[in-house]
Every structure is written in structure tokens, then in C-alpha cells.
Amino acid sequence: MRNVANLVPPYAPDGKHHATSAALEFAVLSLGVKHVVVMGHGRCGGIRAVVEGGDPLSSGDFIGKWMSDVRDVVQAVRETVAEDMDLQTAVEHASVEHSLANLRTFPWLRIRENQNAITVHGAWFDISLGELHAYDETQRRWSLIPAE
Numbered sequence: 733m734r735n736v737a738n739l740v741p742p743y744a745p746d747g748k749h750h751a752t753s754a755a756l757e758f759a760v761l762s763l764g765v766k767h768v769v770v771m772g773h774g775r776c777g778g779i780r781a782v783v784e785g786g787d788p789l790s791s792g793d794f795i796g797k798w799m800s801d802v803r804d805v806v807q808a809v810r811e812t813v814a815e816d817m818d819l820q821t822a823v824e825h826a827s828v829e830h831s832l833a834n835l836r837t838f839p840w841l842r843i844r845e846n847q848n849a850i851t852v853h854g855a856w857f858d859i860s861l862g863e864l865h866a867y868d869e870t871q872r873r874w875s876l877i878p879a880e
């Protein structure tokens with residue numbers, strides 16, 4: 733599924749509307765997918781909104797609420813980002829890592845991962861650069877997938 737800023741929200745069975753959680757539940761419990769890929773992208777408007785801050789777009793401020801889970805990620809990246817790394821790109825990567833952690837708050841996904849029945853992956857692409865990056869969780873490192 734696609735959503736604003738490619739986010740996976742944390743598991744929150746509160747009876748409210750959760751399209752991403754519903755799609756994840758259907759994919760894992762009904763379709764029985766073996767792999768879940770959280771795919772971020774370059775120049776993401778949702779990520780830019782939380783990096784740059786600014787006023788709410790409306791009184792309901794759906795985007796602000798949706799992106800609020802990433803505010804702590806932005807702060808952590810600001811404190812640790814390498815000087816030669818673009819802040820927005822660093823946050824886009826870190827947001828994917830955060831979503832991978834949120835994926836594991838879904839008990840039925842975590843159980844299947846512990847049973848090696850499902851694997852989660854982090855990736856990021858930038859159309860304008862023609863680049864695809866993959867996240868290696870054991871090394872906690874992003875790397876460019878070379879074009880063939």
C-alpha cells in the first residue's frame with residue numbers, strides 16, 4: 733500500500749480508522765505474505781513537512797497528526813547526522829527504520845518473524861538520482877544497490 737511518507741504506525745487497536753494497519757493485517761493474516769518491505773523515497777513531501785515544521789494545514793491537521801510519530805526521529809537525526817549527509821535524506825532513511833520498529837509492535841507480525849515465517853525489509857529510492865538503497869538491520873547501515 734502507499735501512504736503519506738511511507739509510514740507504518742504503531743499497533744493501536746483502538747477502534748479508530750487505521751488504513752495502513754488494516755492493509756498490513758490483510759497482507760499478513762489473509763494473504764500470508766512472506767516479506768514486508770517499507771519503501772521510503774527521496775524528496776518526500778510528508779517528511780519535508782515534519783523536517784521544516786510550520787503551521788497546521790487545517791484545524792483538523794491530519795498531516796500533522798499523521799507525521800507526529802516522526803518528530804522524535806527528526807530530532808534524533810538532527811543530533812547525529814553526518815555533515816556530508818542531506819538532513820532530509822537522513823530523516824527519510826531513519827523514518828523507514830522507525831517504521832520497521834513499528835511493524836514489530838503488531839503481535840501477529842512479530843510472532844511470524846520470530847518463527848522465520850515472515851521477513852521485514854527497509855528500502856529507499858530516489859527517482860531523480862536513479863538510486864535504490866537497502867537497509868541492513870544487522871549492520872544498521874544503508875547501502876546503494878548497484879545498477880546492473
Ligand SMILES: [Zn+2]
Pocket residue numbers: 736737738773775776777778779
Ligand atoms: Zn513521500
